[in-house]
Structures are given as structure tokens and as C-alpha cells.
Amino acid sequence: MITRRHLLGATATGLGTTCLAHPALAQPGGRPVVLVVPFSPGGPTDLIARRLAMSLGEQLNQVVVVENRAGAGGNIGAEYVARSAPDGHTILFGTSGPLAINKMLYPGQAYDPVRDFAPIAPLGRIPNVLAVHAGVPAKTVPDLVALAKRERLSFGSSGNGASSHLAGALFNTMAGTSIEHIPYRGTGPALNDLLAGHIAMVFTDVLTALPHIQGGRVRGLGVTTLERSAVLPALPTVAEQGLPGYDASVFFGLTVAAATPEAAKDRLRTAFAASVGQREMRHFLESQGMQIAPELTPPALTSLMATETDRWARVIREANVRAD
Incomplete structure (x- = not known):
């Protein structure tokens, strides 16, 4: 194999x-x-x-x-x-x-x-996964939306115009939030800052997110496709959690x-x-x-x-x- x-x-x-x-x-x-x-x-x-x-x-x-x-x-x-x-x-x-x-x-x-x-x-x-730092007090997408409307949050991406950036831009548009975009030069640096707690959240591919979700260092809130991912079958989609039609994938x-x-x-x-x-x-x-x-x-x-x-x-x- x-x-x-x-x-x-x-x-x-x-x-x-x-x-x-x-x-x-x-x-x-x-x-x-x-x-x-x-x-x-x-x-x-x-x-x-x-x-x-x-x-x-x-x-x-x-x-x-x-x-x-x-x-x-x-x-x-x-x-x-x-x-x-x-x-x-x-x-x-x-x-x-x-x-x-x-x-x-x-x-x-x-x-x-x-x-x-x-x-x-x-x-x-x-699909990407919407993942937040373990210290972010949000367990669901509605929790995150409510938090973002009370506090200033930021999300990291692998660069301006990348799919991870567009996923966050679409989220802001549909949720009515203004989560600040922080572009990085690649997925690795963005993830490192998420793990360190310098940013609140990222949209990243399921395989990159998986070990950190399993290790408890980040929390997966939702999958960005209309269907759930076979890699994370228990994780609901963002669309299921109050943003119907939300679909952001590569x-x-x-x-x-x-x-x-x-x-x-x-x-x-x-x-x-x-x-x-x-x-x-x-x-x-x-x-x-x-x-x-x-x-x-x-x-x-x-x-x-x-x-x-x-x-x-x-x-x-x-x-x-x-x-x-």
C-alpha cells in the first residue's frame, strides 16, 4: 500500500x-x-x-x-x-x-x-475546517458568531486570496461579522500562531487540522462543505449551524x-x-x-x-x- x-x-x-x-x-x-x-x-x-x-x-x-x-x-x-x-x-x-x-x-x-x-x-x-484556539470560549458556530459581535477576533490564512482567506470572507459576509483577516505566507505560519493563541481561528484543510483537534490544542467548530467530512464525521458543517448554503472548499x-x-x-x-x-x-x-x-x-x-x-x-x- x-x-x-x-x-x-x-x-x-x-x-x-x-x-x-x-x-x-x-x-x-x-x-x-x-x-x-x-x-x-x-x-x-x-x-x-x-x-x-x-x-x-x-x-x-x-x-x-x-x-x-x-x-x-x-x-x-x-x-x-x-x-x-x-x-x-x-x-x-x-x-x-x-x-x-x-x-x-x-x-x-x-x-x-x-x-x-x-x-x-x-x-x-x-473541505476546510473552521478551527479555533482551545482558549476561545466558543463551542459552536453560533457561539462564535455571537462572540465575534461582542469582541474583536482575527482569523489567519495562508495568504491574501487563498481559499482559507475566501472562506473567512464568505463567513463574515453570511454571518454579519467583521473578524479581522491576518494573511500569512503559508498554512504553517498561520497554524503556528493559532496554536500559540495569537489569532483566534483559521480555516484550514481537514488533514492539517485533524491532529491538533485530536490533541485538544484547537477545537473544530464546523466543516466548510455542504456535506460532512468522512475524516471528521462527527463534526457538523458550518451550513448546519445557522449559515445555510455556506460552502467553501478547494x-x-x-x-x-x-x-x-x-x-x-x-x-x-x-x-x-x-x-x-x-x-x-x-x-x-x-x-x-x-x-x-x-x-x-x-x-x-x-x-x-x-x-x-x-x-x-x-x-x-x-x-x-x-x-x-
Whole structure:
């Protein structure tokens, strides 16, 4: 079985898995398929991408490598794929940022996610958890809302425009609160300040929050998706606790350059569906907090991108969110 330690080892090497070349996808010259991760090595997105690359390589009987191209909230890697040769050899492992949100945060963005990409399929969503320091006298979301209207509170995020920032901005909008946003350069520093009691709360992914919740150093108040998380099944959603419709998560999906031939897209789509359909892969994804998409089709990803763009455009405008 693939473990987190094994996958982090793969991250250190900078490579995904290698397999025998499939003649239909290996042209020209048997070169590998590249799965581009638009973020730095070692994070949750990179970890999932490397496990997916292993499975795609097996399905395609083809060399599949992971290449990290980080920067500008995912835009550097996304633009690289958008401008790549449209032959099915370069795939973007995209998230909400480069596929939907960044166009509102980076006015000079050099690609358009609808015009410049052809969707392969969505993978799913990973929810955040609203977590407070153990010393915060709030046991539920209504408790927190009431406290925030009496006292000055702050929440930390991994940076301006990050999903953790937008989750807090949406919370303020729906709850009628003015919890102050404190941006950090990454999840780690924000979490460290939460543990130290310098900030009251964070919105962070379920796996990052889990050990600290279990250790009693922070208290989980709610999951940010409409459905509860299989990783924290006893924790109610924020929407269940007086904010109906509250939904803030990171979605994942695969795209290629827009002009990629249908035959190449179909091969990738078939391999992707077969990979995600494997029991071991589904178990791994769910262990990472992933809520797997019910439909692994191009229209499902197109619809998801449009929905998320509309959802966050209003929040970004009303909260006057600016990227770092």
C-alpha cells in the first residue's frame, strides 16, 4: 500500500512514476506525459498529484511525471499548460485558484481558464475546517458568531486570496461579522500562531487540522462543505449551524491545452476514470479528505468551474479581496 511517507519520498525526487510507453500516447519519440502541479512540492495538492500520476502511468502504460511550476497562486503552472503543445502530453492538475478564482484576483492573468483549456474531468473537493484556539470560549458556530459581535477576533490564512482567506470572507459576509483577516505566507505560519493563541481561528484543510483537534490544542467548530467530512464525521458543517448554503472548499480537476485532439483527450479521460475507480485509489483520496466528484466528465468540470467563478466573484468584490 502507498503511504504518505512513500509519497513524500517521491516528492523529494521531483518525479512521479514511470511505466512502459503506450504507443498511442508516447508520440513523438516516446516522451513522457507531464502532470503539472502549479504549487510547490510537499503540500496536499502535490501529494495527491503524485499518487494520481502513479495510477495514470499504470492505466496508460506510459511514463507519467509530476512537474512543479509554482507561483502567482497557481497561474505560472496553469499558463505553462495553456501554452504547451496540444498533444495530450502536458496535463494541468488544477485547483479552484487557477481554474476559477484567480481571474478575479489577477487582472493581468495571461490565460483564460475557459478559452485556453479543454477539461478532462473533475477529481473532487477537499473541505476546510473552521478551527479555533482551545482558549476561545466558543463551542459552536453560533457561539462564535455571537462572540465575534461582542469582541474583536482575527482569523489567519495562508495568504491574501487563498481559499482559507475566501472562506473567512464568505463567513463574515453570511454571518454579519467583521473578524479581522491576518494573511500569512503559508498554512504553517498561520497554524503556528493559532496554536500559540495569537489569532483566534483559521480555516484550514481537514488533514492539517485533524491532529491538533485530536490533541485538544484547537477545537473544530464546523466543516466548510455542504456535506460532512468522512475524516471528521462527527463534526457538523458550518451550513448546519445557522449559515445555510455556506460552502467553501478547494476543488481539483484535470485540463489540457484547448486545441488537444479529441482522441488524446479521450485516452486521458478513460485512464483518469479507471484510476479514480480503483478501490485503493479511492481509499487514498478519501483518507486525504477528498470528496470525490460524482461525475468524472468534461461537462462536470466545466460546470464546476463556472459555478465556482460565479460564487467567488461576489465574495471577492464585496470583501475587496486582493491577491498578494
